Amino acid sequence: MLTKEAAQHVIYEIMKLYPDAVPTMRYQNPFQLLMVVILSAQATDESVAKVTDRLFERYPSPRAVIESSPEEIESYIKTVGLYRNKAKYIYKSSQELLEKFDGEVPHTRKELQSLTGIGPKSANILLSVAFDQVAFAVDTHVSRICKHHKIVEEDATPKQIEERVTEIIPAKYWGRAHQSMISFGKEICTSRIKRCHEFPQLYENMEEIKNNVK
Template identity: 85%
Template sequence: MLTKEAAQHVIYEIMKLYPNSVLTMRYQNPFQLMLAVILSAQATDESVAKVSRQLFERYPNPQAVIESSPEEIESYIRTVGLFRNKAKYIYKSSYQLLEEFEGQVPSTRKELQSLTGIGPKSANILLSVAFNQDAFAVDTHVTRVCKHHKIVEENATPKQIEERITEIIPAKYWGRVHQSMFSFGKEICTPRNPKCHEYL
């Protein structure tokens, strides 16, 4: 595993490659972002983007969701992986928003993770993007980049990766580091035939 200084160097070089990297999900408010984040688990951004517009139009708020049914939600997201489970998550989390948070997406990690379908990664994305808080989300791209470049040990868990990054990088950069690593992992440090040596 790289030293703190060497790991910082790799991370800052990745950030230089993607100085303006931003979340590619389309959303207009925290509720829409919550739905997109739930849909994004084990799915491509492209597949989520294809269903988002109609989904958001049909379900502009949690009330519209619970007046529907998981089965109807399924009809809007059928092309996204694990759509049956995700329809249930959307329905249950919307019910929780109305029952426990007056219909608003909460802005603390603990409250977000109390929602069905929202784990640590999703909570961190919402904190960082919707609420502009310092948070670092660990997805499959971030995990691959960190392990490939020995920023963490090969057997590191998502929690350990989050702890390592947030320990060596100032909090104000956490959101940017996530977006840069996401883009780098998607385009350069790919699962097959990574081209990292051409850039780092």
């Protein structure tokens, strides 16, 4: 595993490659984003984007959701992977929003993770993107990059990755680092082909990195 200095270097260089990276998720309010993050689990951005317009129109609020049914929600999201479970999560979390939070998406990690279908990654996305709070979400792209570049050990859990990254870079960069790493993971350090070696600035003057990453 890389030292703190070497790991910082890799992350900062990725941020320099994508200085203007922003969330690609389409949403207009925290409730829409909550539905999007539920749909996004083990699904492509493209598949989620195809269903959101009709979904948002039909379900503008948690109240509209619970006046429907999981089966009806399924009809709007059936092209998204694991749609049956996700329909249940959207329905149940909407019930919980109304019962516990007056229909509003809460602003704290503990409260967000009390909602059905919202785990640590989703809670961090909501905190960072919807509420502009400091948080670092670990998705498949972030996990792949951190392991490939030896920022963490190969068997590191999402929680361990989050702890490592948030330990080595200041909180003010967490959101930017997350978005930049997503772009890097989609375009360069992909699951199929890794083109990281085409960007020597990642490893410049860092023999430790050169010896560990190909």
